[in-house]
Amino acid sequence: MNRLFHASVAENKQLIKNHYLLTLRPLENIKKPKPGNFFMVAVDNGLDPLLKRPISIHRWLDGDFQLLYRVAGKGTSILGGKKPGDILEILGPLGNGFPLNIKSENIILVAGGLGIAPIFALAELLRKRNPSLFCGARTKNEVLCTDELKDIGIDPVVATDDGSSGKKGNIVNVLKEHIKTSHVTDNILFACGPEPMLKALSTLAEKLNLQGYIALEQHMACGLGTCLGCVVKTTKGYKRVCKEGPVFPIEDILWE
Amino acid sequence: MNRLFHASVAENKQLIKNHYLLTLRPLENIKKPKPGNFFMVAVDNGLDPLLKRPISIHRWLDGDFQLLYRVAGKGTSILGGKKPGDILEILGPLGNGFPLNIKSENIILVAGGLGIAPIFALAELLRKRNPSLFCGARTKNEVLCTDELKDIGIDPVVATDDGSSGKKGNIVNVLKEHIKTSHVTDNILFACGPEPMLKALSTLAEKLNLQGYIALEQHMACGLGTCLGCVVKTTKGYKRVCKEGPVFPIEDILWE
């Protein structure tokens, strides 16, 4: 079980503009990732880009696994050009992952944009417990994984900025309404998405005294906890996203 | 006629280990290269490798053209991975090329190893004038372009270091014997190959008072004559391989 391994590209499917679903076949035995874990992926063997890129586990397919990623810059754009048979060097699974010994009966998952990448993995694992899933996106075609979610029997509540799919507006507001009207008290939140969404969620959680966990992003060099490059400010001091995170209790994060 | 152009890979055929024949299809109108001209080829769009790589014109196919190259390091190894349809950014044709207003009746072409890349282009152009071609290589399977030469009706004299094809030994010695026995006086030499071969040739040319031209290599940044990085020492001072060269009169070069 080596956490430094090679995998061959089985498929690298473009879903919508700049968004890809990458299916990888490890060439060695690897550790099974938990939802919220991530991999550091070397996009090629060159010296520029120099560092591996962190990408969350999206789906575990009994040995093969999938990453869902967006072309954001130099590294991910090289990744977008990968063809079946290409070999990638990968480190992982890394990080703590979402806590799974959840007592609460009311599991609420919130995914903003590409936040669905790790949240899907969690949804799949928890699907027997009927989690509610709230997905926010900018516009209809950026609502991802709708078919995959159907496959696992989850029907998400959707909100888009332009109202082209689901409710119009912010997914956190939609969630707020839902909680208000549902009158359930022991909700537990699991979320991933852009910082503004997570901040809004954290305000909501504080107000309604909700328990919750969020997956954060930060620039990373090592992914292993040694460079101290990936910290976020928490109530307990600086914590490493790659090691103590990427999943943190929502109330621990000190936003700027 | 832009000398900065893009070309798509039509074919990138491995001939023998580490040796490739790359057929390119320019996407714009380009200037027809002369034998001895070269192109600066960007192996990808990244910043490492940073500089374009100089490669000689090997064959002009009425618009398409071919480069014959050896994987020597980082850049050419990336080039070796190119697939049909890939697009390359290229600068050229560059350099002076071989002089073509030759009066001499006895044209002798000498190619050491990959020196055949540019020498072939010259052989093809001069084939009506029955040039003699001397090809040196380390071993049999490194004698390149034998079929192509047959196509253009040229039957080379071959020598290999291990004697596995043609004569055993150094091609310059074979040439020396040939000149001695042929009793022709107005020989003119055109050569390309590794430095030791060119040095030996230059000694021979001096001894026998032969006229000749050789194509040289030097590390290059611009390929256009501006960086002054690619000079060689000549009897007329430092000269730029990319501009005054790569072809120089053999007697002009001051070897170390």
Place this chain on the structure above:
Amino acid sequence: MAKKSIDLTVRIGKLKLKNPVMTASGTFGYGDEYAEFIDLNKLGAIVVKGLSLKPKEGNPPPRIVETPSGMLNAIGLQNIGINNFIKKKLPFLRQFNTPIIVNFFGDSIAEYVRAAEKLSASDGVSALEMNISCPNKQAGWSIFGTDPKVTSRIVTEVRKATDRTLIVKLSPNVTDIALMARVAEDAGADAVSLINTLTGMAIDIKTRRPKLANIVGGLSGPAVKPVAVRMVWQCYKAVQIPIIGMGGIVSPEDAIEFILAGASAVAVGTGNFIRPDITINIINGIRSFMETEGIKSINDLKGAVQC
């Protein structure tokens, strides 16, 4: 038209440039080789290869080595000499509606002064850029531009010798670049340009010989950009005169980064080797960026980094 409303002009001493993008000395020859690829009229300025009073042969080869995202060069300041430049190259360059900045150097203070005088007497030389990253014959070949006292003296003397816009090109191989910029300013420079190359070395492990005949050379290209941006920012806080920023610029984004750090104008060096038309792409890219971001004047970006 949107293009019209965007103001790219910048001032460097007495010069007014139509845009902030110039070429870096030694990477654009004397301009002529590039006329085939770009309209030289479109450049902010052309800075030519460094000139000395007498022609200089330069170093033996090999003179260049590629390094990760960069290159080392040890050209050894090969040049055709000021007289040849004035006779053979300047007439061509004068045709264009683009300021010509002449980079120059010498072996001694006296040579610098004579070179400056000669260039200042020539029509078509818009400004002078002093390269002080070169060895000082009088001081055992130590580098002029790494000793503040020497820098002060040499700039003071050259300042007396010319009324053209005088740019002092700083060496980055110093402990305190801001000090060097202040020294140049105090000695009368109209602007400073930076960075020249960082001294580096590469060794062939098979032959055990340095990859450059000169043993050491100057590192340039994207690899050095973070150092260059930092130095521009430090100098911007230290001096009032304009700064010409350079070091690894290969994209419009790179150029804007230098301007935000405090550069009034930028120069593209090694980038010209990557693509001969890169300067034009950079100028167009800066304009598009300003259009998209609604920035009217390039000067609004200057030093606008929020620290």
Place this chain on the structure above:
Amino acid sequence: MAKKSIDLTVRIGKLKLKNPVMTASGTFGYGDEYAEFIDLNKLGAIVVKGLSLKPKEGNPPPRIVETPSGMLNAIGLQNIGINNFIKKKLPFLRQFNTPIIVNFFGDSIAEYVRAAEKLSASDGVSALEMNISCPNKQAGWSIFGTDPKVTSRIVTEVRKATDRTLIVKLSPNVTDIALMARVAEDAGADAVSLINTLTGMAIDIKTRRPKLANIVGGLSGPAVKPVAVRMVWQCYKAVQIPIIGMGGIVSPEDAIEFILAGASAVAVGTGNFIRPDITINIINGIRSFMETEGIKSINDLKGAVQC
């Protein structure tokens, strides 16, 4: 067996290393995270993250930015403090048959001295590496290691406080690195290590803010290798004490280049982030190279560049 006949051992002060490859401070944590990927017994030495007397929180994020073939970091010397290190990390490290070199720093000369005393009293600390590329509280936060006088004083004081092998880690942000090495040697250092990071900066052109919360950071990785090799070569000519070379080493060839330039040993920093087992690949690669080239002892390569 061919392997047996090759001698990779090197000496640094009182230390004998089984091979010349160590880890660079701050890039290998306290070693424990890497035990999963490599046999720590195989390393020449382990250099741990820089320690101070008290734990240090470090800088706010973002702390790292990738740059062309390199990276900038501004960790801000976050560390668990010497006491915690001794209690919580040293017992683990002591298990291995590999020297532990402790990198340390302080805010003042007094802090350096106390830190050195404390570490020297600890079993399992094989050598001390002083990081002098940090801000001097007493002198308005200017960097200790850029002023030869300060360097001389601080090394002299620390030398008095320890009988362990004392390595002084030099800052490359100076005009004359050879001078700094000589100063360290004269003040009693057993070895110098170089280079620490080059100061750099990167700006986000959209937000107009520095990409690092700390504004500037340290550049490391292959981008800086040519500068590092040059500095090692300059120091090798200037001092008698061993040099530990680093800066951009990611391959056996890179390591050999530093050794040819004059390094007795090398350290791998940023390379550990590229591949956690890179040090082992480098050790094996050096051995293969020596086998192929018929070199019996690594010391035969030291400083063997032919200039």
